[in-house]
Amino acid sequence: MISIRDLSVAYQGNLGETLALDKINIDIATGDIYTFIGPSGCGKSTLLYVLSGIISDYNGNVTVNGRSVDPRTQRIGLILQNYGLLPWKTVYQNTMLGQRIKHDRSGLDDYSRYILNELGIEDLLQRYPRELSGGQQQRVAIARAFIMKPDLLLMDEPFSALDAITREEMQALFLDIWQQHSVTTIFITHSVDEALYLGRKIVVLSDAPGRILEVVDNPCFQLDNLRFRDEYYAMSVRLRNILNKG
Amino acid sequence: MITVQPNKKWQGALYSAAVVLLVWWLLAWLVQLPIIPSPVAVFNNIIEVFMSRMEIHVWYSLVRISAGILISLLIGVPLGFLMGYFDRIDRMLSPLVYFTYPVPKLALLPVVMLIFGLGETSKLIMIVLIIIFQIIISARDAVKGIPQEIYRSLQSLGATRIQMLREIIIPASASEVLTATRLALGTAISILFFTETFGTEYGMGYFIMDSWMRVNYLDMYAGIVVLSFMGFCLFTIIDLIESRISYWR
Numbered sequence: 001m002i003s004i005r006d007l008s009v010a011y012q013g014n015l016g017e018t019l020a021l022d023k024i025n026i027d028i029a030t031g032d033i034y035t036f037i038g039p040s041g042c043g044k045s046t047l048l049y050v051l052s053g054i055i056s057d058y059n060g061n062v063t064v065n066g067r068s069v070d071p072r073t074q075r076i077g078l079i080l081q082n083y084g085l086l087p088w089k090t091v092y093q094n095t096m097l098g099q100r101i102k103h104d105r106s107g108l109d110d111y112s113r114y115i116l117n118e119l120g121i122e123d124l125l126q127r128y129p130r131e132l133s134g135g136q137q138q139r140v141a142i143a144r145a146f147i148m149k150p151d152l153l154l155m156d157e158p159f160s161a162l163d164a165i166t167r168e169e170m171q172a173l174f175l176d177i178w179q180q181h182s183v184t185t186i187f188i189t190h191s192v193d194e195a196l197y198l199g200r201k202i203v204v205l206s207d208a209p210g211r212i213l214e215v216v217d218n219p220c221f222q223l224d225n226l227r228f229r230d231e232y233y234a235m236s237v238r239l240r241n242i243l244n245k246g
Numbered sequence: 247m248i249t250v251q252p253n254k255k256w257q258g259a260l261y262s263a264a265v266v267l268l269v270w271w272l273l274a275w276l277v278q279l280p281i282i283p284s285p286v287a288v289f290n291n292i293i294e295v296f297m298s299r300m301e302i303h304v305w306y307s308l309v310r311i312s313a314g315i316l317i318s319l320l321i322g323v324p325l326g327f328l329m330g331y332f333d334r335i336d337r338m339l340s341p342l343v344y345f346t347y348p349v350p351k352l353a354l355l356p357v358v359m360l361i362f363g364l365g366e367t368s369k370l371i372m373i374v375l376i377i378i379f380q381i382i383i384s385a386r387d388a389v390k391g392i393p394q395e396i397y398r399s400l401q402s403l404g405a406t407r408i409q410m411l412r413e414i415i416i417p418a419s420a421s422e423v424l425t426a427t428r429l430a431l432g433t434a435i436s437i438l439f440f441t442e443t444f445g446t447e448y449g450m451g452y453f454i455m456d457s458w459m460r461v462n463y464l465d466m467y468a469g470i471v472v473l474s475f476m477g478f479c480l481f482t483i484i485d486l487i488e489s490r491i492s493y494w495r
Contacts, residue, residue, distance in 0.1 A: 049398075052398075052401070052402035053401065053402065053404065054398060054401045054402060070404070071401065071402050071403060071404030072404035073404070074404075076402045076403070076404075077402075078398065078399055078402035080395065080398060080399070082395055084395065084396075084398055084399035085399075086396065086399075086413065086414065086417075087494055087495075088417040088418070088494040089417075089494075097399070097400075097403070097413070098403055100413075101400065101403040101404065101405045101409055101413075102403065102404075128493075128494045129494075130494070130495070144399075148403075154402070
């Protein structure tokens with residue numbers, strides 16, 4: 001379980017301190033998936049950086065399974081908008097990076113082969129990132145995160161740089177793999193559609209400094225043909241209303 | 247960046263050699279003076295004297311220049327990495343580097359020789375003093391140029407500083423550092439030549455100046471050609487290593 005208590009983060013800028021996140025309180029159950037939606041600059045990425053241990057200078061209390069965040073002892077899968085692949089490593093080396101850093105036995109086992117196969121990148125292993133399309137690079141980033149069997153999966157607008165068709169494909173593929181493994185996931189997005197499609201619960205954040213406006217149960221989660229249903233329409237109107245009021 | 251195909255590179259080298267030799271030969275034919283011998287005579291002379299008199303000088307020069315470059319890399323690269331990665335170290339050292347970089351270090355030769363004597367140490371110190379700055383600055387800038395996002399995935403994996411160095415900093419900056427080394431090589435050979443005209447009886451610099459003093463123009467030209475060829479070989483070696491490690495670009 002992820003437990004966030006009174007989390008506030010301030011940035012030291014040129015004009016003094018700017019508050020990025022203001023008293024965030026939320027609990028996320030193990031194996032659940034939450035989407036966080038909010039306007040640009042509302043501190044969504046800051047929240048992920050706190051949870052992944054990149055920002056350690058914050059006020060409040062953040063624990064993952066009862067322990068404070070420490071990327072050295074916890075397994076944190078971070079998937080970024082720009083894919084976060086190392087351009088000098090092949091697809092294979094990139095997908096095995098987590099194991100390499102964590103000193104796991106490296107090499108392809110059945111599980112990692114399964115993930116690579118599932119993501120359709122098993123034939124690209126010897127390529128370099130520059131030889132891949134955006135969608136393929138994002139598949140590599142997802143493979144890397146799942147192969148290390150993370151305790152926690154953090155996704156920062158991972159599909160927003162993809163074209164609309166590839167994006168919907170990737171959302172479906174991601175959801176499929178996620179359902180098989182049920183990793184605790186925080187998914188950050190600025191798209192109402194994506195929030196509805198991928199979040200069991202949707203956390204709506206305010207304009208800067210980021211505060212939680214509302215945590216919404218999402219009845220649309222895992223419905224078939226979601227985008228053609230009335231529930232989908234009703235929920236997107238509701239989300240947009242909360243966002244507009246915020 | 248301009249990329250040249252490997253076999254195009256060889257064609258280019260052959261073409262340039264042909265042009266240089268042709269101009270030289272034309273010049274020799276026009277002037278008809280012993281001070282510009284024909285390339286044919288010079289190359290015949292190289293074949294004649296290389297094994298008997300020149301080889302030892304080539305080795306001395308080769309060892310000096312390789313050691314100079316190696317020492318510069320061994321000191322300059324870690325220093326540049328530290329300056330690039332830690333802002334505090336950069337703020338401390340950058341002013342010193344910028345302040346001393348434009349000082350003509352060749353003018354320090356007398357001082358270096360007074361302190362370290364006429365031997366090998368002075369020669370190495372001169373080469374290192376002059377090329378290390380280019381290497382420090384390029385290593386620092388290469389590390390500073392790595393986008394912060396590149397570090398994020400490794401940070402979230404809990405990577406140690408050593409792992410960051412191995413997985414990110416070295417591969418990301420290797421090619422820039424080698425480019426700087428390749429550019430510094432030209433300077434290094436000039437310094438080598440200069441320092442070899444003092445306090446030694448070995449090295450291509452000595453060989454060329456000695457032949458000149460003895461008015462043996464054929465030997466002098468042979469020395470110039472061999473020294474240039476040595477430079478070309480070193481340049482090519484660094485170039486090959488560079489293209490080998492930047493396959494991913």
